[in-house]
Amino acid sequence: MAAVSRNARTALILASIALVGFLGVILKYWVMSA
Amino acid sequence: MSAAADTLAQDHGHADPHGGYGGLMRWITTTNHKDIGTLYLWFSFVMFMLGGVMALVIRAELFAPGLQIVDPDFFNQMTTMHGLIMVFGAIMPAFVGFANWLIPMQIGAPDMAFARMNNWSFWILPFAALLLVLSFFTPGGAPGVGWTLYAPLTVQMGVGMDLTIFAVHLLGMSSIMGSINIITTVLNMRAPGMTLMKMPLFCWTWLITAYLLIAVMPVLAGAVTMTLTDRHFGTSFFNAAGGGDPVLYQHIFWFFGHPEVYIIALPAFGVVSQVIPAFSRKPLFGYASMVYATSAIAILSFIVWAHHMYTVGMPVTGQLFFMYATTLIAVPTGVKVFNWVATMWKGSLTFETPMLFAIGFLFLFTLGGFTGLVLSLVPIDIQLHDTYYVVAHFHYVMVAGALFAAFAGIYFWLPKWTGRMYDETLGQWHFWLTMIFFNVTFFVQHFAGLAGMPRRIPDYPLMFETWNMISSIGAFGFGLSQLLFLYVVLKCIRRGEKAPEKPWEGADSLEWTHLPTPAPYHSFDPQPDLR
Numbered sequence: 001m002a003a004v005s006r007n008a009r010t011a012l013i014l015a016s017i018a019l020v021g022f023l024g025v026i027l028k029y030w031v032m033s034a
Numbered sequence: 035m036s037a038a039a040d041t042l043a044q045d046h047g048h049a050d051p052h053g054g055y056g057g058l059m060r061w062i063t064t065t066n067h068k069d070i071g072t073l074y075l076w077f078s079f080v081m082f083m084l085g086g087v088m089a090l091v092i093r094a095e096l097f098a099p100g101l102q103i104v105d106p107d108f109f110n111q112m113t114t115m116h117g118l119i120m121v122f123g124a125i126m127p128a129f130v131g132f133a134n135w136l137i138p139m140q141i142g143a144p145d146m147a148f149a150r151m152n153n154w155s156f157w158i159l160p161f162a163a164l165l166l167v168l169s170f171f172t173p174g175g176a177p178g179v180g181w182t183l184y185a186p187l188t189v190q191m192g193v194g195m196d197l198t199i200f201a202v203h204l205l206g207m208s209s210i211m212g213s214i215n216i217i218t219t220v221l222n223m224r225a226p227g228m229t230l231m232k233m234p235l236f237c238w239t240w241l242i243t244a245y246l247l248i249a250v251m252p253v254l255a256g257a258v259t260m261t262l263t264d265r266h267f268g269t270s271f272f273n274a275a276g277g278g279d280p281v282l283y284q285h286i287f288w289f290f291g292h293p294e295v296y297i298i299a300l301p302a303f304g305v306v307s308q309v310i311p312a313f314s315r316k317p318l319f320g321y322a323s324m325v326y327a328t329s330a331i332a333i334l335s336f337i338v339w340a341h342h343m344y345t346v347g348m349p350v351t352g353q354l355f356f357m358y359a360t361t362l363i364a365v366p367t368g369v370k371v372f373n374w375v376a377t378m379w380k381g382s383l384t385f386e387t388p389m390l391f392a393i394g395f396l397f398l399f400t401l402g403g404f405t406g407l408v409l410s411l412v413p414i415d416i417q418l419h420d421t422y423y424v425v426a427h428f429h430y431v432m433v434a435g436a437l438f439a440a441f442a443g444i445y446f447w448l449p450k451w452t453g454r455m456y457d458e459t460l461g462q463w464h465f466w467l468t469m470i471f472f473n474v475t476f477f478v479q480h481f482a483g484l485a486g487m488p489r490r491i492p493d494y495p496l497m498f499e500t501w502n503m504i505s506s507i508g509a510f511g512f513g514l515s516q517l518l519f520l521y522v523v524l525k526c527i528r529r530g531e532k533a534p535e536k537p538w539e540g541a542d543s544l545e546w547t548h549l550p551t552p553a554p555y556h557s558f559d560p561q562p563d564l565r
């Protein structure tokens with residue numbers, strides 16, 4: 001089980017980076033244009 | 035057996051290798067990395083053929099000046115869809131197919147870390163491709179904006195643009211899920227003793243590529259989402275009429291787009307770094323420097339994006355920065371080319387089909403790199419921007435680079451995948467026909483571009499006729515040559531001679547040294563101890 005949760009942890013970190021990139025680029029220019 | 039391997043073994047139902055399903059359901063429900071790798075590779079080939087047909091429509095129209103076959107609108111749709119399908123549907127999935135097949139076998143893992151997500155990553159792709167194709171049947175047809183999907187044209191297109199935006203979202207989701215799987219597998223599931231610096235270079239190049247994908251795919255998704263909200267929700271990110279900035283789109287797109295070039299090229303480097311040592315019967319020269327050079331290329335790829343848009347207007351200091359940063363990439367790329375040549379130096383070389391394609395890659399990709407260096411120089415790029423010189427340059431990188439490497443890899447690993455040998459004579463015919471027709475098609479485009487022929491036009495002045503005629507003849511020869519490739523692969527699968535356990539004596543990665551040929555459906559269960 002330990003290895004599986006380690007995998008899940010790695011995946012969550014990577015998915016968070018992707019989500020921040022996606023929302024970040026939209027929010028940045030949304031805020032700039034406001 | 036490790037806990038990871040134990041869990042995977044239960045998930046995959048080892049009692050029945052295909053989880054109780056046969057026929058089509060086996061392929062729809064499979065969570066096996068080898069099955070999914072096969073699906074990616076076949077999908078990629080179908081897309082390659084589809085994108086290839088579109089290229090032939092383009093080349094048929096450009097065979098002679100004047101409008102002969104298609105109207106300009108449809109011509110634009112062809113150039114757009116050819117680019118999107120080849121980049122996102124053919125080349126990228128081909129290397130994800132290699133990654134699925136090879137990474138677990140090369141690091142001694144039983145499967146990918148997230149086997150079900152792996153299935154999902156693949157099965158999203160056909161729906162994305164379907165959306166792209168369906169866009170042709172919407173009012174106004176498919177978008178004719180170029181594969182870069184530049185604003186403000188994208189804001190003005192019909193419903194086909196929305197389908198394309200959703201397709202890009204799906205393709206991005208697939209890539210991000212695939213990347214999460216690859217990074218997690220490489221970082222957490224290597225066999226005991228398989229340290230990072232012992233991994234085959236193919237795994238290294240994919241690890242770095244996966245990080246690139248995680249970093250830039252969401253940026254593309256953000257850009258097309260902003261395009262979508264500009265189209266339907268009253269925002270004006272890129273719409274100048276509402277106070278937006280179309281050039282902003284170009285900046286965001288190329289922040290994705292330049293790393294994308296390396297997302298395509300790095301796995302190709304990885305394949306070539308496996309093939310050249312095997313047929314030189316020598317270890318790869320400068321392994322550590324190859325890893326560092328790959329990392330350097332990936333890092334530099336984030337600070338060069340505006341070399342694609344020198345002509346939009348930017349301060350001279352900006353132009354200088356992007357020019358110097360771009361020329362800097364030649365250093366780690368040169369390290370790689372040097373190392374491949376040094377690997378062959380005094381090696382016991384043989385020239386089977388995989389090696390021929392690898393050397394073809396080395397020769398032509400380097401040529402594409404040199405023309406890239408030419409284009410990185412601001413004064414020259416301002417003359418050559420949006421000419422056929424650029425078209426020639428990126429086809430030397432994408433086709434002679436990525437596609438040649440993919441062919442090298444397919445011929446190299448076919449015996450391991452199928453347990454059968456391909457027809458060497460036909461394989462070599464395929465190489466030489468591809469090599470000759472590729473150059474007939476694209477080398478002449480440099481001259482058309484230098485003479486000033488713009489890209490993405492269905493008609494052109496008489497002065498460009500000869501170059502275009504030669505290029506179109508080459509393109510049809512190139513396309514037909516790929517039918518020979520299909521025949522060679524099918525012949526290998528159906529009635530190829532039985533492959534020996536290790537058909538390439540110089541191959542030394544785990545899939546050759548620790549697994550039988552063909553590779554069993556479940557491998558490295560338990561994991562090997564390599565300490």
